[in-house]
Amino acid sequence: xxxxxxxxxxxxxxxxxxxxxxxxxxxxxxxxxxxxxxxxxxxxxxxxxxxxxxxxxxxxxxxxxxxxxxxxxxxxxxxxxxxxxxxxxxxxxxxxxxxxxxxxxxxxxxxxxxxxxxxxxxxxxxxxxxxxxxxxxxxxxxxxxxxxxxxxxxxxxxxxxxxxxxxxxxxxxxxxxxxxxxxxxxxxxxxxxxxxxxxxxxxxxxxxxxxxxxxxxxxxxxxxxxxxxxxxxxxxxxxxxxxxxxxxxxxxx
Numbered sequence: 309x310x311x312x313x314x315x316x317x318x319x320x321x322x323x324x325x326x327x328x329x330x331x332x333x334x335x336x337x338x339x340x341x342x343x344x345x346x347x348x349x350x351x352x353x354x355x356x357x358x359x360x361x362x363x364x365x366x367x368x369x370x371x372x373x374x375x376x377x378x379x380x381x382x383x384x385x386x387x388x389x390x391x392x393x394x395x396x397x398x399x400x401x402x403x404x405x406x407x408x409x410x411x412x413x414x415x416x417x418x419x420x421x422x423x424x425x426x427x428x429x430x431x432x433x434x435x436x437x438x439x440x441x442x443x444x445x446x447x448x449x450x451x452x453x454x455x456x457x458x459x460x461x462x463x464x465x466x467x468x469x470x471x472x473x474x475x476x477x478x479x480x481x482x483x484x485x486x487x488x489x490x491x492x493x494x495x496x497x498x499x500x501x502x503x504x505x506x507x508x509x510x511x512x513x514x515x516x517x518x519x520x521x522x523x524x525x526x527x528x529x530x531x532x533x534x535x536x537x538x539x540x541x542x543x544x545x546x547x548x549x550x551x552x553x554x555x556x557x558x559x560x561x
Contacts, residue, residue, distance in 0.1 A: 340526035516558035
């Protein structure tokens with residue numbers, strides 16, 4: 309079943325940033341997006357999430373999420389989807405949290421927007437899902453401020469929230485950059501948990517090694533254009549020289 313379809317997505321300001329981008333994403337699948345810095349990957353994620361200024365950018369095409377064209381929605385309607393059905397896990401998870409509020413209140417407030425459950429029921433659910441993402445000292449974590457936790461712990465909290473909210477499409481922007489092998493394995497484990505929950509993932513990265521382990525297909529973006537779609541069943545037989553160079557550079561890191 310298809311959960312997201314993007315057709316002829318074009319984004320312009322003084323120049324063209326993205327040109328005629330088209331792809332689809334099926335329920336419970338992982339789509340990788342790879343391209344060098346400045347190719348338009350992060351702009352694409354912001355457009356998908358509605359995180360852009362309509363006065364600054366002209367956006368045309370279609371973004372059909374679960375049968376709804378996101379580009380036709382008003383801001384209030386977009387906000388009902390963002391954070392629950394469409395979610396971002398950023399490169400720096402600290403940016404997703406208020407540094408002055410304890411984790412427990414932030415998680416509860418986020419869930420209460422989308423739930424009529426009592427606080428005690430919500431807390432029980434939070435504890436359950438924190439343990440699923442391998443955060444054992446739940447009481448200590450919930451009573452911490454974001455700056456008292458590591459980036460890895462904050463990242464796991466975001467994965468747990470996606471599971472609790474039953475997010476349908478999760479965009480992950482460079483979340484494996486500058487991490488060691490053990491943390492990379494942890495992220496792969498967490499992504500598998502989301503897949504088991506039937507969540508669909510858009511994984512934006514330079515990290516081709518991780519893509520090979522998690523992605524069902526990968527789109528390659530160069531200068532704002534989609535130049536190739538890769539399936540790993542094709543035995544790495546890439547058509548574009550640009551793709552081959554990107555992969556080689558990634559594997560040398």
